[in-house]
Structure formats: C-alpha cells, structure tokens
Amino acid sequence: xSTRRLLLRRLPQTLLVAVGVxxxxxxxxxxxxxxxxxxxxxxxxxxxxxxxxxxxxGLDLPLPEQIVRYLIGLAQGDWGISIHTRQPVVDDVxxxxxxxxxxxxxxxxxxxxxxxxxxxxGARWKGRWPDWITSGxxxxxxxxxxxxxxxxxxxxxxxDLDLFPVAGRFDREFRDVVAESSGTGIIMLDALLxxxxxxxxxxxxxxxxxxxxxxxxxxxxxxxxxxxxLIETMGEEHVRMARAIGYPERTILWRFALRPSLGPVxxxxxxxxxxxxxxxxLVENIFNWPGLGSYVADSISTLDAPSIAGATVVVAIxxxxxxxxxxxxxxxxxxxxx
Amino acid sequence: xxxxxxxxxxxGFGAAIAGAAxxxxxxxxxxxxxxxxxxxxxxxxxxxxDLDPASSYSNEVIAMHNIYESLTRYDSATGEVLPALASAWxxxxxxxxxxxxxxxxxxxxxxxxxDAEAAKAALERTQALGLGAGYIWGAVESFEAPDPNTLVxxxxxxxxxxxxxxxxxxxxxxxxxxxxxxxSDEELTxxxxxxxxxxxxxxxxxxxxxxxxxxxxxxxxEDYWGGWDGDKYTEVVFRVVPEATTALQxxxxxxxxxxxxLTPQLIDSLRSDENVQVVETPSLxxxxxxxxxASGPLADPNVRxxxxxxxxxxxxGVALAGAVAPTKGVIPPGLLGYSDExxxxxxxxxxxxxxxxxxxxxxxxxxxxxxxxxxxxDNDQSLVATSLKSNLAGLGIDLDIQATEWQPxxxxxxxxxxxxxxDVFIMYWWPDYPDPFSWFISMFxxxxxxxxxxxxxxxxxxxxAIDGIQSLTVTDRxxxxxxxxxxxxxxxxxxxxxxxxxxxxxxxxxxxxGGYVDDPAYAQVVFVYDLTPMAS
Numbered sequence: 001x002s003t004r005r006l007l008l009r010r011l012p013q014t015l016l017v018a019v020g021v022x023x024x025x026x027x028x029x030x031x032x033x034x035x036x037x038x039x040x041x042x043x044x045x046x047x048x049x050x051x052x053x054x055x056x057x058g059l060d061l062p063l064p065e066q067i068v069r070y071l072i073g074l075a076q077g078d079w080g081i082s083i084h085t086r087q088p089v090v091d092d093v094x095x096x097x098x099x100x101x102x103x104x105x106x107x108x109x110x111x112x113x114x115x116x117x118x119x120x121x122g123a124r125w126k127g128r129w130p131d132w133i134t135s136g137x138x139x140x141x142x143x144x145x146x147x148x149x150x151x152x153x154x155x156x157x158x159x160d161l162d163l164f165p166v167a168g169r170f171d172r173e174f175r176d177v178v179a180e181s182s183g184t185g186i187i188m189l190d191a192l193l194x195x196x197x198x199x200x201x202x203x204x205x206x207x208x209x210x211x212x213x214x215x216x217x218x219x220x221x222x223x224x225x226x227x228x229x230l231i232e233t234m235g236e237e238h239v240r241m242a243r244a245i246g247y248p249e250r251t252i253l254w255r256f257a258l259r260p261s262l263g264p265v266x267x268x269x270x271x272x273x274x275x276x277x278x279x280x281x282l283v284e285n286i287f288n289w290p291g292l293g294s295y296v297a298d299s300i301s302t303l304d305a306p307s308i309a310g311a312t313v314v315v316a317i318x319x320x321x322x323x324x325x326x327x328x329x330x331x332x333x334x335x336x337x338x
Numbered sequence: 339x340x341x342x343x344x345x346x347x348x349x350g351f352g353a354a355i356a357g358a359a360x361x362x363x364x365x366x367x368x369x370x371x372x373x374x375x376x377x378x379x380x381x382x383x384x385x386x387x388d389l390d391p392a393s394s395y396s397n398e399v400i401a402m403h404n405i406y407e408s409l410t411r412y413d414s415a416t417g418e419v420l421p422a423l424a425s426a427w428x429x430x431x432x433x434x435x436x437x438x439x440x441x442x443x444x445x446x447x448x449x450x451x452x453d454a455e456a457a458k459a460a461l462e463r464t465q466a467l468g469l470g471a472g473y474i475w476g477a478v479e480s481f482e483a484p485d486p487n488t489l490v491x492x493x494x495x496x497x498x499x500x501x502x503x504x505x506x507x508x509x510x511x512x513x514x515x516x517x518x519x520x521x522s523d524e525e526l527t528x529x530x531x532x533x534x535x536x537x538x539x540x541x542x543x544x545x546x547x548x549x550x551x552x553x554x555x556x557x558x559x560e561d562y563w564g565g566w567d568g569d570k571y572t573e574v575v576f577r578v579v580p581e582a583t584t585a586l587q588x589x590x591x592x593x594x595x596x597x598x599x600l601t602p603q604l605i606d607s608l609r610s611d612e613n614v615q616v617v618e619t620p621s622l623x624x625x626x627x628x629x630x631x632a633s634g635p636l637a638d639p640n641v642r643x644x645x646x647x648x649x650x651x652x653x654x655g656v657a658l659a660g661a662v663a664p665t666k667g668v669i670p671p672g673l674l675g676y677s678d679e680x681x682x683x684x685x686x687x688x689x690x691x692x693x694x695x696x697x698x699x700x701x702x703x704x705x706x707x708x709x710x711x712x713x714x715x716d717n718d719q720s721l722v723a724t725s726l727k728s729n730l731a732g733l734g735i736d737l738d739i740q741a742t743e744w745q746p747x748x749x750x751x752x753x754x755x756x757x758x759x760x761d762v763f764i765m766y767w768w769p770d771y772p773d774p775f776s777w778f779i780s781m782f783x784x785x786x787x788x789x790x791x792x793x794x795x796x797x798x799x800x801x802x803a804i805d806g807i808q809s810l811t812v813t814d815r816x817x818x819x820x821x822x823x824x825x826x827x828x829x830x831x832x833x834x835x836x837x838x839x840x841x842x843x844x845x846x847x848x849x850x851x852g853g854y855v856d857d858p859a860y861a862q863v864v865f866v867y868d869l870t871p872m873a874s
Contacts, residue, residue, distance in 0.1 A: 038745050046789075049469075086387055087548055095549060151583060159587050166587040168551050172575065175545065175552050285581045290551055294580065298384070303743070 003328060010327070014320040019071065022313035026070055029305035030063060036083045039302045057081075070306075074313070080306030084298055089310040092295065097314050098185035099169065100284070100291035104276045105186075106207055107214035112269060114215065115222025116258075119265075122223070123230035124253055134223060141220030146279075150213045150286040157209060164209050167288035171202045210287040214280055218272040225268050229261040236260075262333045270326040274319030374558070374572030375871040377851070379864060380585045380594035385553045385576045386546065388470075389530040391510040391537070392463055395470030399506060400598070401554055403863045404574055405447075406510035406537035409438050409457070409489070409503035412772040412859045414622075414672040419500045423452065423511055423538065424489070433496030433812035438489045438503070444563045446513035447535060447542040454483035459514040467523060471507035471770045477808075496809030498773060505771035506860050512536045540564060540867035541574055553578050564867065574866045589614055589846045596854075597846045598862050602660040605844045617845045619856035620663045622670045623768040625722065626781065627710075627836040630763075632794035633756040635706055640697040642833040644690035645708070645762070648729040651684050651838045654722050661718065662839035667826035668767075668781075669774040670840040672858055674815065675822025676774075682830050690733055699734060706735045710762035711750065714741040719764050722838060726762075737762075751792045763792040766841070772859040773811070774822055778804045782829065793834045800828060 037053040054060045058069065073080060079089035122134040158166045165171070170178060170187055177199060183190035188207065191200035233239060234257050242256045243249075281293025292311055299307035379400060387396040391406050409424040424438040444452040458481040465475035477497035482490040491499055503509050515521070516536035517529035530536075533546035541556035558572040566572070577594055579585040585597045586604050590611060600608075608614045629645060630636045636645065655664035665671070666680040694700035710726070712719040720741060727737040740760070751763050769776040780789075783804045784796035803825050810818040829835050843856055852870035857863070 038748075084387070085384065085548060092549060154584070154587060159590065166591055166593060167579065167581075167584045172552050172577075175547070175550075175555070179545070179547055179550075286584055288551055288579055288581065288584055290549060295549075298580075 006327060007324075010324055014317070014324065017320060018313055018317045019074065021316040022074060022309050023067065023071065025312035026305060026309035027063070027067065029303065029308050030066065032303060036303050036305060039083050039304070057083075070309070079310045079313075082299070082307040082310075083304040084302040084307065089306045092307065093292070093310045093314050095185065096290060096292045096295045096311075097318070099289060100277060100280060100293065101318070102186045102188065103207060103210055103284070103289055103291055104214060104273065104280060106211040107276060108218065108269065108273055110211060110215040111218035111222055111272070112265075115219045116226045116262075116265065118219070118223035119226030119230060120253060120258070122227040123234065123257075124249070126231060131227075134227070138220040138223040141216045141223075144216055146213060146216070147282045147286065149216055150210070150283050153209045153213060154286065165206050167286070169203060169206055169289060170199065171206075174199045174202055210280075210283050210289050213283050213287075214276050218269070218276060221268060221272060222265055226261060226265050229264050230257055233257045233261045260334050260336065263330055266326045266330055266333065270319075270322045273322045274315070277318055278315050374570070376573040376575055377571040377596070377864075377866045377869065377871075378575045378577055378594045379866075380577055380579045380588060380597040381553075382578075382580055382582070382585065382597075382599050384549070384578055386548065389533065389535065389543075389546075390527045391460075391512045391530070392467045392472060392508065393469035393527075394510075395507050397862075399860075400862050400864065401543075401556065401574075401576060402510065402537075403539070403860060404541045404556055404866050405535045405539045405543065406512060407539050408505070408509040408511065409440075410500050412501065412504040412857070414772065414857050414859045415855070417672065417674065419504055422504075423457070424503070427500055429499070429812060431813070433809050434493045436491040436493070436499040438491070440487045440489060441563060442487065444538050445561055446516070446538055447559055448513045448516045450513050450515060452511060452513075452538050453486040454489045455486070456513060456515075457481075457489050457511045458483045460510070460512045463514055463523065463526075464508050464510075471505065474502050474505050474508055474770055477502075496812045498808065498811050501773045502771050504859070506863075507770060509771070511538060538563070540570075551578055552576075562867075569870050569872075571866050571869060571871055586846070589848060592848055592850075595848045595851050596864055598843075600844060600846055602658070602844065605660060605846065608846050613849050615847045615849055615851070615854075617843075617847060617854060617856055618660065619843045619845075619858055620671055621768070621841045621843050621858045621861060622672060622772070623766050623858075623861065624665065624668070624670050624837050624840040625662075625719065626668070626763075626765055626767050627722070627726075627838065628763040628765075628781065628793040629833060629835065630759060630761045630792075630794060631832070631834055632796075633759060634761050635699075635708060636761045638697050639833060640693040641699060641706070644693040644699075644733065645726075645730065645735075646683075646830075646833045646836050647686040647690040647693070648726055648733060649685065649722075649836045649838055650725050650729060651836075653685065654725055654838055657721055657725070658718055658839070660844060661842055663842055664839050665837060666830075667823075668777050668829060668835060668837045669822060669826060670858075673769070673772060673774045674811065675819050675826070677823045677826065680823070680827055680830055682827075683836075685729070687729065687732065694733055694735075701732065701734045703734060707738065708735055708761040709738045709740060710764060711740050711742065711747045711760040712764035713747065714743055716741075718841075723762075723764060752788050759794075765792075768861065775804075775808060775811070778807070778825065782825075782834065795832070795834045797828075797832070800825065 037050050037057060037059055041049050041053045058066060077090060082089050082092050085092055118134045118138060122131045125131050154166060158164050178187060181190050181194060183193055187203040188200060191203060239252055239256050242252050280291060281297045284291045284293040296311045383397045385401060386398040388394045388398060394402055407422050409422060411420045411422045413420050423441055423444060425441045426439040427436060429436050440454055446452055461475060462481055464472050465478060477493045477495055478491050479494045480492045484490060513536035517526045533543055535543045540559055540562045542559045544557040545555040547553060552575060554576040556574040558566060579588060582600050582604055586600060588594045589597050605616055608616055629642045636642045651664050655662060666683045667677055669675045691700050695703060698704055699706050710723050712723055723739045727739060730737045751759055753759055767777060781791050782795050782800055784801055785791045788794055803821060807818060807821055810821060845856060847854055850872050852872040854869060
C-alpha cells in the first residue's frame with residue numbers, strides 16, 4: 001500500500017477513535033459519584049453558591065446536551081476549563097504533554113537501542129553466558145515495580161552519591177529563560193536551539209533518572225522480543241544462504257538478520273510508547289516531572305472531567321500517531337513489506 | 339544567585355558537565371539577579387487556584403499572607419490579637435461599634451497609600467462579593483472612614499471583629515483601584531487572575547507559572563512599612579512537590595527550606611539529621627465524629643452514649659503517634675474555651691455495655707447494625723473507624739464503615755429521607771478565624787434542613803447559648819470561656835459528638851532557617867518576613 005493511501009485510510013480512523021475515547025472518558029467522569037462544582041466552590045460552599053457554580057460550569061444541563069457541547073468545543077479547540085487548575089484544558093494538557101513526550105521519548109530511545117543491543121547479544125551467543133546475563137537482566141527490568149525502581153535510583157544515585165538532581169525538570173535559575181523561550185517546549189531541544197549550554201546540561205541531568213525508570217520495562221520487553229525475533233530470522237532461508245556463502249556470523253547478524261527482525265520490535269515499541277505515556281504518573285510524581293501523568297492524577301482526585309477527558313484524548317491521539325508512524329516506517333526497515 | 343549557604347549542594351557529575359558546558363557560548367542568564375537569601379517552600383499541592391484576595395479560599399493562602407496583610411493578626415501561642423495594619427482598636431460597650439486605628443505610611447504594591455478609605459473599599463468589596471470566606475464580615479452593617487487613619491465598623495449584632503479581622507481568609511486589605519480607578523469587580527478579578535497583586539505585605543508576586551514546578555515566586559517589596567533592616571529572606575519561592583519521599587530528599591539536600599507535610603514515619607527518619615529541623619505543633623483542625631441524635635438506633639441516648647464510650651481516644655493517639663494529639667472536647671488547644679478538664683470521655687467498654695443492656699442491646703441483647711461514613715483515602719479516619727468497629731463488635735454492634743468522596747458523604751447526610759442518613763458522620767473541622775464559634779454555629783445550632791449539623795442536634799439550651807456567646811465573647815471573655823466549657827460538657831453528656839484528637843502539623847525545615855514558629859491559626863502559612871536566614 002502506498003504511503004498516501006495508508007494515510008488517507010488511517011487518518012479519519014485515528015480522529016474517530018480519538019473523539020470516541022474522549023467521549024467515553026467524559027461520560028464516565030460525569031457518571032462518577034461526586035460533584036465537580038463542590039471541588040470548584042470549596043468544601044464550605046452554600047447551596048446557592050454551588051448552584052451558581054453548576055450553572056457557570058454547565059453542570060446543570062442534561063447529560064446529552066453537555067456531551068454535544070463538549071464535542072463541539074473539542075472540534076473548535078475549546079476543551080473546557082479545568083476544575084482544579086482553572087486554566088483552559090487545552091493549554092494545560094498541551095504543556096504537560098510536551099513534558100511527558102520529552103521524558104517518554106528519551107526513555108523510548110534508551111529502550112529501543114538498549115533493548116536491541118541486549119537482544120542481539122542474547123541471539124548472537126544463544127545459550128551461552130552472555131545470553132544468561134541478558135536474560136537475567138531483562139527479567140529484572142520487566143519485573144521491577146516502577147515506584148520501587150524510582151525510589152531506589154533516587155536514594156542511591158541522587159541523594160547518596162549526588163550524581164543527579166533529586167527531582168524536577170531543570171534548575172530554578174533557568175526558570176525565566178524557559179518561561180520566556182517560545183520554542184518547542186521540549187527543554188533539551190530548546191536549549192540546543194538557543195545554544196544555552198548550561199540549560200541543556202541542567203535539563204539533561206534532570207531527565208536521566210526518570211527516563212531510566214520509564215525505560216526499564218520497555219527495555220526488557222524489547223530485549224526479549226528482539227532476541228526471539230532475531231533467533232527466528234537467523235533460521236530463515238536467506239540467512240542460511242548467507243551463511244552458506246560464507247559470511248561471518250557478525251555480518252549475518254547485522255546485515256541480514258537485524259532489519260527483518262525489527263518489524264515486531266517496532267510494533268511493540270508503539271505499544272509500549274502508549275503504555276508509558278499513560279502510565280508514567282508514578283515516575284512523574286516521584287521525580288516531580290510536570291507531565292501528563294501527574295496532571296491526570298490530580299485531575300482524578302478532583303473529579304475534573306474536562307481535564308481527564310482532555311488528557312485521555314491527547315494520549316489516545318499520541319498513541320494512534322505512534323502506531324501510524326510505525327506502520328509508515330516498517331516497510332522502510334523491512335524490505336519484504338514494501 | 340541565592341543559596342542556603344550550605345556547601346552540600348549537588349556537585350559531582352552535573353557540575354562537572356556544567357563546567358564543561360560553560361565553554362559553550364551563552365552566559366548563565368539569570369545569575370546575580372537577586373540579592374539576598376531565598377526561602378523555598380515545598381508545597382505538596384499546586385499553590386494557586388484563585389489570586390483574588392476577596393474570594394481566595396484555597397491553597398494559595400500560603401502565599402497570600404506574605405503578599406497581603408489584615409488589620410490584625412492572631413497569636414495562637416498566647417491567644418492574643420496582635421496589631422497588623424491596625425495599630426490599635428477599641429469596641430463600644432454594647433459590642434456593636436468597632437474603631438480601628440490604621441498604621442501610618444503604609445503603601446500598596448501598586449504605589450497607592452493604604453488609608454481608611456482604601457481599607458473600607460477593600461473590605462466592602464470582599465463582603466459584597468460574599469465568595470469563599472467572605473461571609474466572615476456578615477455582622478458588619480456598614481464600614482466608615484471618618485479620617486484617613488480611622489476605620490469604623492458598625493455591626494448588626496455583637497461580634498469579635500478583632501478576631502475576625504485576623505481571619506485566615508477574606509480579611510486581606512487590598513487596593514481596589516489596582517486595575518485602574520473605576521474598574522468593575524470582574525475587571526479587578528481578571529487583573530488578579532493574570533498573576534498581579536495589590537497587597538501591602540512584605541513580598542509581591544514577581545513570577546507565576548501555573549502548572550510549573552517552581553510555580554510562584556515572590557520578591558521583597560522595597561517600600562514595605564516594616565523595613566528591610568537585619569537579615570531577612572528577600573525572595574520566596576513556592577515549589578510544588580506532591581510526593582512526600584521526594585520532598586524528604588529535597589529538604590535533606592537543602593533544595594527546599596520548608597516542607598509543609600510529611601508522613602509521621604518520614605518525619606521520624608529526619609529527627610537525627612543535623613541539616614534538618616523538625617517542628618511539631620497541634621493544629622486547630624480536629625476530628626469530629628457526629629452521632630445521629632435524630633433517627634436510627636442512635637436516637638436512643640443510651641446507645642449513643644455507649645458508642646461514644648467505645649471510642650478509644652488514647653489508643654488512637656498511640657497508633658497515630660506524632661500525627662495527632664488526643665483531646666476531650668470539640669475546642670482545640672489554642673482557642674478560647676479549650677479545656678482538658680471535661681468529664682466523661684475516653685474508652686469505657688463496661689459502661690457502654692451497661693448502657694446498651696438498659697436499652698435491650700449489648701453482648702447478650704439484640705444485635706445492632708450501624709453505619710459510619712468518612713472520607714475515602716484518609717488513613718487516619720479509617721484507623722479511628724476500624725478501632726471503633728472492633729470495640730463495638732465486642733458489644734454486639736456491627737459497624738459498617740463506608741468511605742466515600744466528600745460530596746456523596748454529605749449528600750447522604752443531608753438527604754430529605756432521614757432513613758438514608760448515617761449513624762456516625764466522620765469529618766475534620768477547622769475555623770475560618772481563630773475562634774471556637776465556628777464549631778458551634780455550624781455543627782450544634784439546630785437547623786431546619788441540615789447543612790453541617792450532621793448530628794441533627796436540636797436543643798433549646800444549646801441554641802440559646804450559641805446565640806448569646808458572640809456578644810459575651812466581646813463583652814466578657816472570662817464568662818464566654820466558662821460558657822464554652824459548659825457547652826462542650828453538654829455535648830459530651832448528651833453524646834452528640836466525639837472529638838478524639840487534633841491533627842499535629844509536622845514540618846521539616848532546613849537547619850539554616852531561623853525563628854520559625856508554626857501558628858495553627860494560619861494553617862500551612864509561613865510568614866517568611868519573620869524568619870532569619872542563618873549561615874550553618
């Protein structure tokens with residue numbers, strides 16, 4: 001299928017799914033017991049005050065009308081006002097999304113290259129000691145609870161050894177620079193664009209620990225997948241042919257086996273990307289990373305329907321785009337899919 | 339750049355790269371911008387939801403008291419009202435006219451002078467908007483400004499205006515012309531919402547970035563009437579750190595000066611750390627276990643008294659060691675009328691058993707089912723309820739504990755169908771200004787439709803006492819104190835409520851912070867101007 005046809009077919013599908021997800025999230029938060037108006041007005045609000053707030057927030061309307069209004073707003077870029085921050089949800093969510101993407105993106109790079117390296121080592125020396133070591137390591141990476149790993153790294157590498165900052169996204173002295181920069185919002189990238197070395201260093205050192213924690217599970221998963229996939233490919237005919245011709249094992253692995261094996265790994269990468277984006281809230285909380293996860297956690301505890309729905313839509317769109325990108329890349333990586 | 343003056347900041351890896359990176363072209367942009375010391379407040383919640391001093395009723399209070407000032411300020415340690423923007427005040431014999439003398443030479447951060455007209459305009463706006471805690475001005479019929487230094491309040495009924503003017507919320511004096519003379523209420527609210535302030539306090543907002551970790555920064559207001567002689571913090575930063583273990587690491591490393599809330603276990607781990615000081619103070623927030631006096635099994639005074647006797651106040655105090663301080667009455671220590679001499683509280687299972695037997699219940703009587711509602715996710719409340727459940731089980735009573743969000747808990751309690759209402763309602767209470775009146779007027783004055791009187795208590799004596807106590811507080815404090823003690827005893831005797839403990843504030847501070855006193859009347863607020871940065 002040509003790239004254009006793929007896009008034409010997948011884009012409407014993507015939008016439809018995103019809207020559906022937002023709709024479901026919105027309706028579910030509205031059906032939960034509890035009252036957003038009382039969160040807005042405070043615990044000691046009078047009944048009159050509550051009624052006023054309900055009217056202002058449109059909570060007094062029948063649910064179908066609320067849904068229609070919400071969907072129209074969604075299309076127009078008006079995602080409502082957050083109950084707990086009182087800022088427009090679009091601004092909130094987009095700002096947070098970029099922070100999460102920075103963290104998850106770096107973690108995915110670590111997971112992709114680290115995982116494949118481990119997988120290749122396992123496949124190359126299958127059944128021998130490097131394989132045992134990588135299997136053990138991947139088991140630990142997959143099985144470690146995220147919060148435990150986060151606390152462990154924070155206590156050892158940050159507090160005790162003082163190698164990295166305990167928490168945050170950058171040092172406070174860069175607050176003004178960051179606030180005034182009109183860049184991408186991805187601070188490491190902005191720092192490079194502004195040629196601001198100290199800011200780059202500050203944000204790079206801050207991202208290391210949370211990124212390692214977010215990368216742990218995906219790294220283990222990709223290592224296992226790529227090992228299995230590589231071993232399978234190594235047994236295929238074109239590889240046997242290459243071996244028969246007399247290529248050394250190293251060349252076979254890099255030139256003939258790796259690219260065909262990447263298909264399932266890339267598909268899995270898109271999956272774990274969505275998983276990581278939606279599940280970083282523990283890591284974000286522990287490292288005080290101002291991302292979507294911590295925002296969603298705050299939104300849930302305040303029954304903030306517009307924020308929960310908005311964040312869900314954004315995660316859904318990011319996930320769908322990641323899948324789309326992987327589908328576009330796969331034929332490039334694996335010639336057999338063209 | 340300000341620092342804590344302690345050589346324990348991160349060095350290693352980051353600094354090494356930073357050194358290398360200095361070779362790149364950009365200079366450290368903001369170095370040397372601020373003179374003096376920075377106080378960093380580690381807040382476990384986002385700081386700002388509402389910057390309008392009239393309606394602000396949320397976590398931003400921790401910043402507001404450093405930006406704005408009120409006419410008076412309460413000192414919980416002595417129970418005295420201290421001067422703030424008012425240097426002196428007096429009240430007429432009937433308690434209906436209060437005259438405040440305002441301090442000279444005070445200016446708002448907008449540059450305008452703070453005089454009686456300005457204070458009048460601010461308090462009138464707060465009262466008229468009636469948002470948040472604005473109702474505290476309810477007794478005031480009119481404000482008058484006979485001369486620039488005199489503000490008069492004419493009341494509809496006697497009220498302790500010196501205490502009310504020291505309230506935690508809605509008592510701020512601000513410049514109503516900040517958004518331009520003649521700006522409407524909405525325009526002024528919008529102007530505040532952009533991150534502006536119009537206070538008289540020692541600090542002014544220099545930077546507000548909603549959602550950011552370093553959410554709010556305040557800078558010293560140069561023309562502050564108190565002056566800037568001596569060692570003071572000249573910058574206040576509010577850093578949002580939701581995760582308690584992270585806050586712990588940050589205060590240990592000297593990255594934050596103060597952490598408002600940690601778990602008792604984490605506080606214990608800090609006690610031996612010489613870089614951190616731990617300060618513990620009983621708060622004005624206490625646990626209320628309201629017993630349903632109107633419907634269900636607890637309408638029987640014997641059963642109610644038995645349930646009250648099954649609350650193990652001391653046991654709960656031990657289990658929550660550090661986090662709470664056991665009490666007897668509903669008035670917390672530090673407020674008028676607090677007493678530890680009240681009789682008839684504490685665990686008494688034999689007494690409970692005897693009372694139940696009188697009504698045909700108890701271990702040998704008819705089994706009984708009761709419902710307690712409380713806040714979901716609150717471990718302390720759930721511990722208290724669980725302890726009560728196990729004690730009641732021995733008395734032949736099955737307590738069904740239902741933890742929900744506030745709204746469903748409250749909806750059920752205020753339901754028109756009395757059969758639906760719970761038997762025990764568990765919640766925290768705290769005053770909006772440092773006076774015990776709030777507990778009584780809200781929870782123990784009879785109501786036609788329940789709002790916070792969730793014991794559904796209706797007693798003519800209590801109503802009369804509550805209606806008279808405000809003017810008594812103004813005219814004869816000693817008599818008011820005795821009256822409050824009596825009222826608390828009546829609540830115990832009638833088994834209306836059990837107030838097992840007040841919560842303790844457990845703060846962790848950098849060792850270099852000097853002069854910190856936790857005033858529970860201003861929960862979570864640090865008056866940074868009063869502190870002294872010390873080299874350590």
